[in-house]
Every structure is written in structure tokens, then in C-alpha cells.
Amino acid sequence: MLPEDNVLFKNITAEDSKRMINCFNAEIKKFRAGSCITDFSASGDKIGIILDGSAVMVRYDINGVRTIVEKLGEQSIFGEFFTFTGTNRNAVEIVAETDCDIIYFKRQEILKRCEKACKCHSMVVENLLMLMSERSIALSERIEVLSQRTIEEKLISFLQITADNTPSGQTPEIPFSTTVLSDYLCVNRSALQREISRLKKAGILKLNKRKFILHHFDDIGDSTNFTSN
Amino acid sequence: MLPEDNVLFKNITAEDSKRMINCFNAEIKKFRAGSCITDFSASGDKIGIILDGSAVMVRYDINGVRTIVEKLGEQSIFGEFFTFTGTNRNAVEIVAETDCDIIYFKRQEILKRCEKACKCHSMVVENLLMLMSERSIALSERIEVLSQRTIEEKLISFLQITADNTPSGQTPEIPFSTTVLSDYLCVNRSALQREISRLKKAGILKLNKRKFILHHFDDIGDSTNFTSN
DNA sequence: AAAAATCTGTTGCAATTGCAACAAAGGAGA
DNA sequence: TCTCCTTTGTTGCAATTGCAACAGATTTTT
Numbered sequence: 001m002l003p004e005d006n007v008l009f010k011n012i013t014a015e016d017s018k019r020m021i022n023c024f025n026a027e028i029k030k031f032r033a034g035s036c037i038t039d040f041s042a043s044g045d046k047i048g049i050i051l052d053g054s055a056v057m058v059r060y061d062i063n064g065v066r067t068i069v070e071k072l073g074e075q076s077i078f079g080e081f082f083t084f085t086g087t088n089r090n091a092v093e094i095v096a097e098t099d100c101d102i103i104y105f106k107r108q109e110i111l112k113r114c115e116k117a118c119k120c121h122s123m124v125v126e127n128l129l130m131l132m133s134e135r136s137i138a139l140s141e142r143i144e145v146l147s148q149r150t151i152e153e154k155l156i157s158f159l160q161i162t163a164d165n166t167p168s169g170q171t172p173e174i175p176f177s178t179t180v181l182s183d184y185l186c187v188n189r190s191a192l193q194r195e196i197s198r199l200k201k202a203g204i205l206k207l208n209k210r211k212f213i214l215h216h217f218d219d220i221g222d223s224t225n226f227t228s229n
Numbered sequence: 230m231l232p233e234d235n236v237l238f239k240n241i242t243a244e245d246s247k248r249m250i251n252c253f254n255a256e257i258k259k260f261r262a263g264s265c266i267t268d269f270s271a272s273g274d275k276i277g278i279i280l281d282g283s284a285v286m287v288r289y290d291i292n293g294v295r296t297i298v299e300k301l302g303e304q305s306i307f308g309e310f311f312t313f314t315g316t317n318r319n320a321v322e323i324v325a326e327t328d329c330d331i332i333y334f335k336r337q338e339i340l341k342r343c344e345k346a347c348k349c350h351s352m353v354v355e356n357l358l359m360l361m362s363e364r365s366i367a368l369s370e371r372i373e374v375l376s377q378r379t380i381e382e383k384l385i386s387f388l389q390i391t392a393d394n395t396p397s398g399q400t401p402e403i404p405f406s407t408t409v410l411s412d413y414l415c416v417n418r419s420a421l422q423r424e425i426s427r428l429k430k431a432g433i434l435k436l437n438k439r440k441f442i443l444h445h446f447d448d449i450g451d452s453t454n455f456t457s458n
Numbered sequence: 459a460a461a462a463a464t465c466t467g468t469t470g471c472a473a474t475t476g477c478a479a480c481a482a483a484g485g486a487g488a
Numbered sequence: 489t490c491t492c493c494t495t496t497g498t499t500g501c502a503a504t505t506g507c508a509a510c511a512g513a514t515t516t517t518t
Contacts, residue, residue: 059373059376061377065378067376069369069372069376081362081365082362082365082366082369083365083366083369084366084367084369084370084372084373111355111358122351122354125351125354125355125358126340126354128358129340129354129357129358129361132358132361132362132365133310133311133361135365136310136311136312136361136364136365136368137311137312137313138313139365139368139369139372140298140311140312140313140368141313142372143298143313143368143371143372143375144288144313146372146375146376146415147288147296147298147375147415148415149294149415149416149476150504150505151504151505161313177464177465177466178465178466178467179464179465179466186375186376186377186378187378187505187506188505188506188507189466189506190467190468190469190505190506190507190508191504191505191506191507193466193467193468194467194468194469194505196467197467197468378506379474379475380474380475406494406495406496407495407496407497408494408495408496416475416476417475417476417477418476418496419475419476419477419478419497419498419499420474420475420476420477422496422497422498423475423497423498423499425496425497426497426498
């Protein structure tokens with residue numbers, strides 16, 4: 001994706017966008033799949049936006065237990081400005097899933113009064129506001145999932161939200177492998193597998209590779225019914 | 230607190246703030262302790278800020294299980310703009326803990342180009358950005374806690390973050406009763422109580438009413454040690 | 459194409475957590 | 489002060505989840 005096409009410059013002409021990228025001293029960096037994009041130990045207060053590729057924010061606690069904090073796709077933003085980077089008891093990193101192009105801005109550059117009083121400046125700030133709003137909502141969704149009490153509820157909640165966020169006409173898709181999904185739901189992998197198998201046997205979940213259909217179980221009411229066999 | 234003293238008007242004179250409160254058509258409402266401030270079913274896209282008092286964002290799922298989503302103190306902001314309001318499978322509400330004064334803004338009023346081109350406008354937007362940043366970090370902290378795998382880890386993580394956020398010189402304090410805390414950590418109350426008792430017996434946690442001291446257990450390394458007796 | 463590595467799916471067993479029931483302590487209001 | 493109600497603290501038992509080990513499937517590398 002062209003740097004000037006990133007979401008921060010929505011509603012701004014390509015010409016102005018290019019000018020601002022200069023004005024902001026933005027940098028573009030490339031990362032290979034699997035490499036660490038940021039480790040939040042010395043990131044300063046840069047704001048990153050993924051132009052191409054995808055990444056995940058992961059945390060390793062002192063026992064080496066991995067948690068997938070967030071999935072970052074194209075146009076996702078990240079930075080210390082938005083993220084609790086944890087105590088010294090754990091390390092938060094952003095790891096490239098695929099090859100990635102990232103554009104970095106300095107937070108002060110975006111926030112400071114533009115000496116040239118460029119009129120597009122406040123549009124950028126508004127765009128940033130919208131991005132942060134979306135991010136807040138995404139974090140809220142994550143909390144919704146994690147606050148479910150059982151693995152089955154976590155899984156269904158996640159699938160439901162994923163399906164709701166899928167454009168109509170498309171088949172919803174789990175953005176992770178099962179192994180990674182278990183680190184996202186913060187549960188044991190084989191216990192998660194057990195629940196997936198149960199839901200499949202009960203006919204509630206159809207799963208083909210990563211594409212899935214979740215049948216409405218609203219009318220069932222009490223999901224513990226499924227656990228009977 | 231005076232309406233013009235709210236965080237949205239930081240770095241803006243009282244005079245200008247008052248003018249903008251008019252310009253934005255802000256409303257101030259009072260709520261009694263225990264009453265419902267918002268139920269997110271018809272809140273439109275208003276942004277609320279707590280001027281006085283405290284509240285909690287709660288969710289009830291279809292089985293009536295309660296989750297404390299967020300604790301809101303003075304100067305906290307809330308609104309559909311920031312929050313995943315859930316599927317139709319649950320109800321999210323904000324409930325006043327104490328008597329509350331709330332100021333409401335309409336999102337469009339804050340975001341729209343000010344016809345009078347008032348110069349303070351972009352400062353408000355920047356302040357809003359800072360507030361959202363803080364909120365994102367708070368949500369990240371919540372995810373950090375909920376992503377812990379055991380009750381003991383959830384509890385310690387929560388206490389650690391609470392202690393870290395306490396100004397030095399003050400004794401850290403749990404902002405909830407144990408019963409409510411269990412709904413915040415999304416675990417069973419008596420199971421939580423069991424863990425609290427364990428940590429107290431092990432000398433790691435001192436708890437007096439809601440004030441606590443968490444002794445450094447970094448040097449212990451493996452917290453499962455405490456479970457032995 | 460073969461070998462290596464990773465991921466999926468399954469299961470028995472152990473550990474943790476939830477549930478229910480109850481006693482004791484603390485607080486609010488009559 | 490007494491009563492009622494909520495919260496704290498405890499425990500046995502049941503349900504859920506984690507763990508480990510393994511077989512088969514799938515993907516990647518050589």
C-alpha cells in the first residue's frame with residue numbers, strides 16, 4: 001500500500017498526504033515474517049501503522065507462557081501510546097506474521113501545532129481519533145471474550161464477534177491457527193480442542209480449515225446441554 | 230467539580246471553556262447512587278465525563294452472570310464511541326456507585342469543524358486524544374489481568390498494577406469489595422477468597438479492609454510454591 | 459520425493475476452579 | 489440496642505481445565 005493511502009490520511013488528497021509525511025518526518029521500514037517489529041523496551045513514543053502484511057502483539061510472562069494480545073492487520077495502528085507495556089514481569093513484542101511494511105510517526109509531530117498551520121493537520125488528528133476509537137472498541141471486544149467464564153463461552157463469544165465483524169456475503173474465518181487461538185483465548189490448547197470437537201459433534205459449529213459457520217444456539221439457552229455427550 | 234474544570238478542557242482558560250460548553254450544547258445530569266446512568270441501548274453517540282462521584286460499567290449475560298467491565302472514577306470518560314456494547318446476548322450498563330454528576334457532549338459537536346473556527350477547538354480534540362490514550366492503556370491493563378491463566382496470577386497481576394498506579398507515599402487500595410472484585414477478575418468468589426487466604430497465610434499479601442501491601446515475590450519465581458500449604 | 463517440523467485431534471489423569479451451604483463478622487436502619 | 493442484610497471466610501464435592509503423551513494430518517524444507 002502506498003504510504004499516503006494509510007488511514008491516517010483519510011479525506012486528505014494524495015498530494016497533501018505526501019507533503020505531511022515529509023512534514024512529520026515519517027519513516028518506512030520493512031520486516032521479514034517472524035521478525036520482531038517492536039519490543040516496547042525502547043520504542044519511545046512512535047506510532048506505527050501497518051501498510052502491508054500482518055502481525056501479532058504477543059506477551060511472554062516470566063514463565064514463558066505466551067499470550068496473543070492483539071491481531072494487527074493492514075491499517076492497524078500500534079504504539080506505546082496505546083498499550084500497557086506491562087510490568088517488568090513480562091515482555092510485550094510485536095512480531096511480523098508475514099513480511100511487513102510499517103510506517104512510523106512520532107507522536108509529538110502529529111500532536112504539535114503545525115508551524116505552517118497546515119489545514120490538513122486537524123483532519124489527521126481527527127483520523128487518529130477515529131482509529132483510537134476503533135481500537136478501544138476492539139479492546140473492549142477482547143475483554144468481552146476474556147471475561148467469559150468457561151472455554152466454551154470464550155470460544156463462542158469470539159466466534160460470534162468474528163462473524164459479526166465479517167462483511168455479509170463472506171464466510172467468517174478464524175484469523176489464527178487453533179494453537180495460536182488458544183493463546184489468544186488464554187486457555188490450554190487441548191482443552192480448547194476438546195470444546196471445538198464437542199461443538200462440532202453437537203452440530204453447532206461447522207469448521208473447514210479456518211472458515212466456520214456458527215449455528216444460532218440462542219434458542220437453546222443453556223449451553224451446558226452440549227456437554228452431555 | 231465545575232464543568233469547565235473537566236479534563237477535556239485542560240490547557241484552556243475557564244472563560245473559553247464555558248463558551249465551548251455552550252457551543253457544544255453540553256448537558257449536565259445528576260444521578261443517585263445505585264441508579265443506571267446509561268444502558269447503551271439508546272445512548273446515541275454521546276460522550277460522558279464524570280464530574281463528581283464514581284460508577285462501574287457492568288455487563289449481565291443471558292444467564293445473569295455479572296461482569297465488572299470497568300471502574301469509572303472522577304474525570305473518567307465513557308460512551309458508545311469507546312465501548313463494545315456487545316451482541317444482543319448481553320446488556321452493558323453504567324451504574325452509579327455514589328451520587329454522580331455527569332457532563333455529556335455529542336461526538337459530532339466535538340469533531341465537527343467549528344463554524345467560528347475557535348482556536349481552542351483543536352486543543353479539545355487533542356485532550357480527547359490523550360483521554361482515549363489513557364483509556365486504551367487502562368483497557369490493556371485489564372486484558373493483562375484477564376489473560377493470566379490462574380486465579381492467583383489474575384489476583385497478583387491486578388494488585389501489582391493497582392500498586393504501581395498508586396502515588397508513592399499512599400497505601401494501595403483495592404477499589405472494590407471482594408465480591409465485586411471476583412466479578413472484575415471473572416472468577417468465582419469463594420475460589421478467589423481461597424487464593425486471598427492462601428497469599429495471606431504465605432505472608433505475601435497483607436490486607437486491611439481494602440488497603441493492601443503486596444510483598445515482592447519476584448525472588449520466589451514460581452508462585453505454585455505457595456499452593457503447597 | 460523424502461525428511462523434518464508443525465499443527466490437529468484424542469485421551470487419561472491431576473490440578474484448579476466452581477458451586478453450594480454454612481458460620482461469623484460487619485453495617486445499616488428501626 | 490436489636491434486627492436484618494450484606495459481606496467475609498471456610499470447606500467438601502463436582503465440574504472444568506490443564507498437562508502430558510501420542511498418532512495422524514498437513515505444511516515446509518531439503
